[in-house]
Each structure stands twice: as C-alpha cells, then as structure tokens.
Amino acid sequence: MWSGGRVSFVARRLVAALACVGVAAAFGLYAAAPASAATGPAASLLLDGQSQWVVPPSNGGAATFDLALDARGAPPGATVEATVYPRLYTRDGFKSAVKSGPHGYPLSRTAPVAYSSLPSAPPGEGGVQLALTVVTTGWTDSGTKIGLDCTRPTGSGTCAGVYPVDVELLTSSGRAIAHLTTFLTYAVAKSAHPLDFAWVVPVQAPVHLDTATTKPTRAIGALDPADASAIERLVAQLGAASGVPVTLDASPATLQKLHAAGAAGRASLATLAAMSENQTRAEVLRSPYVPIDLGALAGGGDPTEILHQMAAGATVLRRLGIRTASTSTWVTTDPVGSDLLKGLRTVHATSVVVSGTDLSPTLTPSAGTWASTFQLRLGARAADRTRTGTGTLAGSRTGTGTLAGTRTGTGTLAGTRNGAHAAVRAGAPTTVPAAETDNWLDAQFQAHPGDPALAASQLLADLAMVHFERPNTRHVRGMIAMPPSGWQPNPVFNRVLLDGLIGNPNVVPVTLTTFFKTVTPDGTRNAKTRGSGPVLARGTVAELASARAELTNFVDAIVGNPPAKAQLADLLLATETNGLSRRARDSAIAEFRRVLQAQISQIKIDDQRTFTLTSSTGVIPVTVDSSAPYTVVGTLSVSGNKFVFPHSSSTPTFRLEHATNSWRVDVKARTSGYSPLHVAFTSPNGKLVIAAATLSVTSTATTIVGVALTVLALAILFAWWGRTWWNGRRRTGLASVKDNKDPS
Numbered sequence: 001m002w003s004g005g006r007v008s009f010v011a012r013r014l015v016a017a018l019a020c021v022g023v024a025a026a027f028g029l030y031a032a033a034p035a036s037a038a039t040g041p042a043a044s045l046l047l048d049g050q051s052q053w054v055v056p057p058s059n060g061g062a063a064t065f066d067l068a069l070d071a072r073g074a075p076p077g078a079t080v081e082a083t084v085y086p087r088l089y090t091r092d093g094f095k096s097a098v099k100s101g102p103h104g105y106p107l108s109r110t111a112p113v114a115y116s117s118l119p120s121a122p123p124g125e126g127g128v129q130l131a132l133t134v135v136t137t138g139w140t141d142s143g144t145k146i147g148l149d150c151t152r153p154t155g156s157g158t159c160a161g162v163y164p165v166d167v168e169l170l171t172s173s174g175r176a177i178a179h180l181t182t183f184l185t186y187a188v189a190k191s192a193h194p195l196d197f198a199w200v201v202p203v204q205a206p207v208h209l210d211t212a213t214t215k216p217t218r219a220i221g222a223l224d225p226a227d228a229s230a231i232e233r234l235v236a237q238l239g240a241a242s243g244v245p246v247t248l249d250a251s252p253a254t255l256q257k258l259h260a261a262g263a264a265g266r267a268s269l270a271t272l273a274a275m276s277e278n279q280t281r282a283e284v285l286r287s288p289y290v291p292i293d294l295g296a297l298a299g300g301g302d303p304t305e306i307l308h309q310m311a312a313g314a315t316v317l318r319r320l321g322i323r324t325a326s327t328s329t330w331v332t333t334d335p336v337g338s339d340l341l342k343g344l345r346t347v348h349a350t351s352v353v354v355s356g357t358d359l360s361p362t363l364t365p366s367a368g369t370w371a372s373t374f375q376l377r378l379g380a381r382a383a384d385r386t387r388t389g390t391g392t393l394a395g396s397r398t399g400t401g402t403l404a405g406t407r408t409g410t411g412t413l414a415g416t417r418n419g420a421h422a423a424v425r426a427g428a429p430t431t432v433p434a435a436e437t438d439n440w441l442d443a444q445f446q447a448h449p450g451d452p453a454l455a456a457s458q459l460l461a462d463l464a465m466v467h468f469e470r471p472n473t474r475h476v477r478g479m480i481a482m483p484p485s486g487w488q489p490n491p492v493f494n495r496v497l498l499d500g501l502i503g504n505p506n507v508v509p510v511t512l513t514t515f516f517k518t519v520t521p522d523g524t525r526n527a528k529t530r531g532s533g534p535v536l537a538r539g540t541v542a543e544l545a546s547a548r549a550e551l552t553n554f555v556d557a558i559v560g561n562p563p564a565k566a567q568l569a570d571l572l573l574a575t576e577t578n579g580l581s582r583r584a585r586d587s588a589i590a591e592f593r594r595v596l597q598a599q600i601s602q603i604k605i606d607d608q609r610t611f612t613l614t615s616s617t618g619v620i621p622v623t624v625d626s627s628a629p630y631t632v633v634g635t636l637s638v639s640g641n642k643f644v645f646p647h648s649s650s651t652p653t654f655r656l657e658h659a660t661n662s663w664r665v666d667v668k669a670r671t672s673g674y675s676p677l678h679v680a681f682t683s684p685n686g687k688l689v690i691a692a693a694t695l696s697v698t699s700t701a702t703t704i705v706g707v708a709l710t711v712l713a714l715a716i717l718f719a720w721w722g723r724t725w726w727n728g729r730r731r732t733g734l735a736s737v738k739d740n741k742d743p744s
Contacts, residue, residue, distance in 0.1 A: 043073035045080075045169045045178040047454040048492075049125040052500035053185040053464070054134050063134045065146070065184050067167065068453075070127030071115050077172030079112035082132060084146045084184065087161040094162065094183075094465040095440065098458055101181050102164035108140045108147040112170055124495070125453075130167075134186070148186065160188045162465045180454060183461035190505040195371075195467040196478030197507050198515040199497075200331055200353065200437070201238065202487065203231060203272075204251035207290055207577045211591050214598035216567035219591065220574050223257040226488075228265055231258060234489040235268040238282065239275055241498040247283045247512045248272070249331050249482075252316035253290045253574065259320065273321040283511035285331065286324045286347070289313045289570065290577040293334040297576065298343035299535030305544060305576060306346050312573055329353060329512045333437075333485060334578055337533015341378040344432055351433040351516050352376065353480055359436055360526045371466060371477040372522035373515075376434035431524060433516060437482045445483040445493065456496035460507070467506045475520035478510070485579070537582050543589050547572055547596075553688035554600060559655075562630035564599060571595060600690055602628040603656065605679050607693035613669055614700055617646075622663045622679055624691065626656040634690060635682050636663055640697075642675035644668040654681065669699035 049068035056063045071078060085102035088094050096103065110132065118128035131144060136159050138149040150159035162183050169178040205228075208221035231254070238246055250272070258265040275282035288309035297306050317324060330349040332340070336358040344352055354376065362370055444459040459481070466479060501509045510518065527533075536544075551572055558565050575588035606623040626632060637650035647666050654663065669675060677695040682688060 043071065043075070043078075043169060043177045044450075045167065045180050046070040046072065046127070046451045047167075047180055047182055047457060048121060048127045049453055049496060049499075050182060050457055051184075052457065052460050052496075053187050053505055055187050055189065055505065056136075062145075063186075065132040065134050065165075067130040067132065067182070068121035068125040068127050069115075069118075069130055069167065071169050071178070074115055074169060075171055075177075078115045078177075079170045079172070079174075080115050080118070080130060081110050081112045081168055081170065082130065082144075082146060083109035083166045083168070084148065085164040085166070087148070087150070087159075087163050088465060089161075089469075091462070091465050091469060094462060097164045097181060097183075102166055106166075107149045107163070108138065108145075110140070110144050110146060111142050112174070113144060115169070134184070159186050160471070161186060161468050162461055180451070182454060182457050183464075185461055185464040185506065187464075187505040191467065191471060193471065193473060193476070194504075194506055194508045195463055196476060196510050196515055196519055197463055197501070198247055198478065198480045198510055198512050199244075200247045200249050200480060200482040200512065201234070202249045202251075202483060203234070204249070204254045204291060205231065205257070207253060207574050209571075209574060209588050209591055211587070214595050216564045216571060216595055216599070219567070219571045219595050220253070220257070223254065223261050223265075225261075227254075228258060228261045230489045232264050232268045233491050234494060235271050237491065237494045237498060239271045241502065242281065243502045244498050244509045245281050245283070245511045245514070246509070247285065247329075248276075249285050250287060250317075250322070251289075251291055252287055252313040253570070255320055255322070256316050256570075269320050269322070273323075276323040279323065279325055280511060280514065283513055284317070284322055284324045285512070286310065286328050287313045287317075289316065289573040291579075292576055293534065293578040294330065294332060294343035294347070295334060295337050295340035295533045296536050296578075298346060299337075299339035299533065300541040300544075302545075303342075303346040304548065305573075306343060308548075308569075309573055309576065310347055312569065325511075325513055327351075327513050327516075329516065331482065331512075333482070335529060335533050336376075336378070336527040337529045338378045338430075338527075339533050339535060340527075341430065341432065349432070351435070351512075353435050353437060353482075353512065354527075356436040356439045358528050360528050362523075362525060370436060370438070371479060372475070373433060373435045373478075373519050374522055375431040375524040377431050377524055377526050433521070434525070435478070435480055435515065435519070437480045441479060441481045442484055445481075445487055452490045452493035453496045456493045456500065459497065460500040460504075463507045475522070476518050478515050478519035480512075480515065536585075540582060540585055540589070543586065544572075544576070547575075547589055547592055550593075550596060550688060553683040553685060554596065554690070556685060557632050557634045557683040557688070557690065559631040559633055564630065568592075568596060568599065599628065600688075602626060603632060603681060603691040605681065605691045605693035607679075607695055610696040610698065611677075612698045612700065613667070616699070617666070617668045620665045620667055620677060620695065620697065622665055622695070624654075624656060624661045624663075624681055626659060626661065628656070632656040632690070634684055635686060636679070637682070638665050638667075638677055638679050640667075640675060640677045642670045643677065643697075644670060652684075667697075669697075672699045674698050 046069070047067065048070050051064070051066045054063045054065050067082070069080065071080070083106045085097075085106050086104055088097065113130065115128065118130055121127045121129040133143075133145040135145060135147045136151045136155070137147045138154050140147045148159055148163060149155050151157065162185050165182050165184050167180050167182065168176045170176055205223055210218055210221050213219060255269060255272075259269055276284045288306070289312035290309070292306070292309055294306065314324070328347065328349045329351045330344055330347060331353045333355055336354050340352070356370065441459060441462060444455050444462065446455075447458065448455040463479060466477070470477065501507065551568055555565055555568070571592050575585060575592055580588065604625045606625060611620050620638075622636065622638065624636065633653060633655045635650055635652050636654035638645065639649060645666065646668055651663060654661070667677070675697045677697050679693050679695060680689055681691040683690060
C-alpha cells in the first residue's frame, strides 16, 4: 500500500508532466529551446562531500546523511530537494542508476529547502551542507527527513544496502534546473565479512626524450611542473591517511626526476621513504626503471633488457631510501598473452594483476570469480619448450660473448643461464596466481572531471554494492582498482576516497600482498588472447641489442662512475617505455645512438701532421685528444703493411687522463716513400672502435736492401752493356778480315 504522501507526490509529478506536454503540443514547441537562450548560463549542482555510510545510533535515534553541495549559477530563491529510491540488489542495477539515473518509484523525498538558508559545509568541502534525517519508515515528504521504507509491515525488514539519492536544484517556481545522483549506504553495523579493497596507486609521469640535444644530462626531459605538483600533493595525502593501506606502483624514472625537480620533490620522496618502512601500510612494488610491456619484451627472445630494467629500478629506489615489497606482484595494463608468463618468471613475480578486459568471461559469474583471486592460464604446456644453446637476440650468439659482463657458453647476466632459456622450461606450470582490476571501478577515477567528489562517492558506493550483493558469504571477496593510463591525481577525489575508506563498515582497504593472502581463490581463467600477445618487432629487438652492446663496450672504457655512465644507461632503458609506437621507439633508439656517439666523439686522434723518416728507423708520436670530463681507458694500436714495429704495436692499458695524451711508437720502414700508418683506440675488450685515424708517413732513407738491389741492377746493366759492346766489336773485326781476303 502506498501512503497518502507518496500518492500525492506521484500524482503531482504526473499532472505536471501532462500539463507540460499539453502546452507544448498546443503551441508546437515540444522540442525545447536551449536553456541558455532563455535563462543565460546554465546552473550546475556539484557534490563536495557526503556521508559515505549511515549507521543508526546505538540509542535507537535517527541517523543523519550529510551532503556538501555547491550550486553554481543558482537563481535567486533557488531551492534544493532530495529524493531517495528503492534499495539496489545487483551491481548491474547500480551501474544503470549511475549511467541514466534512478529507476522505479521513489521511496520518499524532502520538502524544498531554500539553498540560501543552508549552513556552510565543513572546512575543506566548501559550499553548503544539507543534513538529511534518515528513518527506516515509509514516505515522509516533509522537512529534511527521508524514509527508507524498509521496516515492516511495508518493508522487507532488511535496511542495510545502497539507495540511490537524486538531489535537484529548483527555481523558485519549482522547475528543476540541475541535479546529481549519489548514493546512501545504510549499514546496520560493521560487517562480519567486509569486502577487501586494494587501491594500486600509480606514481609516475610520462617519459619525454629531448631529441634536440646530445647531452646525457638533458636527453631525458625534466618532470613537467604540473606532474611534479600533482605527485607531491598525492604523496602528502597518502602520507596523512595513515589508516588506509595502499599499494604504490612507483616509476623509479619519475621519482628520479622528482628528486631533481627541487626541494618540494625531495620532501615528497622523504615522505614516501618513511611510508615504505611499513609495507603493510604502504606497499611499494618492485618496478622496472620505466613502465614496460613485460610480455612484449619477453617475447623478443632474451630477458637481457628486462633484467637491466629491474636492476636499474632497484638501484634508484634504494638510493632514494624507498623499501620495496618482499613478495613480487606484477601489475600490467598491457594486452596479455603467453609471453607474459616468460616475463613473470624472469622478474620472479609471485602473482599478477591484469585488466579485466584481457580475460575471457567467467563461465560462472554468479560464483563471484571476478571478485576473487584465481589461477590465470597463459598458453598451453605444448608451448613450453626447452631452448638450448646461447639463446637468440637479434641473431644467434655462439661461443663466448660479452654483454654487461662475460658470457661463457650460454652466458651470464644477473645469474647463470645453463643450457635452456631461464624463462621457459619444459614442463613448467602454465598458470600463475592472478587477480583482475575492475574496469568499471577504474573508470570512476575519471568519471566526473568537473565533480571529483561525486566520482569518488560513486566509487565507494560501488564497493558497498559489491559487498551487499553477497554480504554473508564465508569466502573473502575483494576488488582491485587502478586508475586508467594518463590519470592525473585529483586532490578532491583523493580526499573523499581516503576519508571514505577510514573506518568503513563494509570495505577494508588492504595492500596487494594482503589481498592475495586473504581473498579466497576461485577457479582458473584464461587470457582473451590465446597467442603470445604483442611482441616487439624483430628489427626493434635487433636495434636494442646492438645499442646495448655498444653501450656496454663504451661503459667498460669509462673509469669510475661519472654521471654520464648512468645517464647513458638510463637513456637506453627509457627507449623501452611502454605505449610507444614502433616509429616512436625506433626514433628514441636513434636518439640514444646520437647521444652515445656524441660521448664517443669526444675522443679524437690527431691526424693533421705529416711525419718524415730520414732513416729506416724512427719514432712516430701518436696524440689522442680527449674532451671527455672523465678518464677513458682502452687499447691504442698501430698497423701498416710497410712498417715493422720492433717493440710493440699496441698499449693495452692506454689511459686518457688529460686533454692531450701522447704515445711514441718505434717504427722501421720497409721501403722509402709514402706509407700510411693506421691508428685505432678501442674499448678494453677491443669490440668498440672509439677513435681511428690514418697518419701520413714519408721515408727518405736508403736501406741496405735498397743499396744491394741497386748495385745488383748496375752490375747486370754493365754486364749487359759490356757483352753488347764486345759482341759488336767482334762482328766488326770479322767483317774486316772478310773484306781483305776478297780477290777483287
């Protein structure tokens, strides 16, 4: 049975609607003109804060539901009224109410209250405060009292749940000009089976490479001031909310730039370091230097770059005094394929969090798998295979090679790889403990850019709704939320969310480690993509491998640890950040090569002089100029087909400690004339030519061999000439004798 108040309310609404339609039809104006044309700028109604749950007082009195409202552009005499709708029973119904407003007949509504008469909201919330008295009886339609109609005989007797509340801003004549939909969560008492909630907070900013410079110090752009300010506010809010455990997915590259941004950034890092001392309060995930697509890198065929990323990330966090979690959960927003399993094994991840859009739908949604942990199947056992030999990265490496250290046989990098590829072993399990981030929940972080408090309140109501769908289950259920890519932390959103999690009777905030320990596992799920998933292009993998080899060889030649050494390594890692197109990544690798080459080109061999040897032996001075701000060591060697080097043709430990560095080379010319002398300065392992030149050498000396050859040639010439002369004389004498004997 409807109460008289409810009948009266519905009747008034129907009469008003019919009257409006009739008038519009009579004048042919059913399509309304834009409000701005008649009334000027449209009014808006914003939510600055609210009671995130309502619990009846222990003395049996009425509860209070507070709303902090901000009406902008409200006309004189504007009023506010609130209408509460029936309790929601499914999350789908909750989503529908968020998208298109409440459905069904209202339970009750307040009388219109003059906006100008409302008291100011508490400090920090702004606007005015509308305090609603909540009763469990039926229709009220008077004052600021709202009834949930949940007590018997008209109600079900169960009041706990989530109720849509529509708040309207009305003109003095009663016409609605703005509204918002929020939710009232009614909790009889603290739940015995609350919902676990893990908030993964990304602390990262985009990586920008400066393609206009060749200086390592500037190759990775500074942190944008807006990004730095947003991160500083976020860390301050998280630090102040000591009662809310969170999981921080912090990018070491971002934190490194935050440290260089100024005193405010360093203060935030100190707060972050202090928070990380208690990992049950603020869990910091082990992270690569920049966010990477783990599956795509692992699919390249060699875990080298992944290991470099993780080592660099750990080094940065350690230097900043930030502790990381003892267990390793990998959080990915990239497409999921079987190659992700190789990457997870490489980083020794014990669990993984993936986006719900990358999972095949659960066959039993009523069982609540999506709100539980599960085993994620990545590929089939047939796909696991043993790789023998040295592995492949841009071609096959056999025997012994060098890449950030000496590899013997199969090679070593952060551990020994014996025979088979470490990431994939025959017969290894093809599943990993996993959980999904809820995409609807994630979207709430950016749902209302103009009203972040409303977005945060809807997120909290959504969590309560998930809890109330199955409030008495014996299984521990949980939800994970992670803001979408590109999220800019909003201080209002963060304030409302953090405040709403402290002491929440239906939701318990936890870290990811606690989440995987407490939330009940429920079955096995498959990735939507049954293949390997995205893989870096073969050409890009080859370029990365080549660039890594060049960097390793050059870094081996640098003495000590000057800043350029780490900056070059960081720059190469920055080219691997996820989200880049192939063209953008190739361009980034090319930029790295330009910066590296600029460092290498600081070493030059002076080839402007011409040397002349006046004897068969002599000394050639070789000059190597260095403008590098650090000492470089390598091998300086000379070669030339027309020279013999009596002592040595190389110096294996030639150190460039000064701007000008000289070496005197003893030479012996094989021949006289012009002879090129080739000079090369290489890295200690000889695999990288750092500088090379050809010196012009002219020898004017006559050697013993030359004299002997000349004498021999003259002897042969004189012998030939003497023989020719003698033979001529002989022929002349014979002719004379013949003429004397002639009888005529």
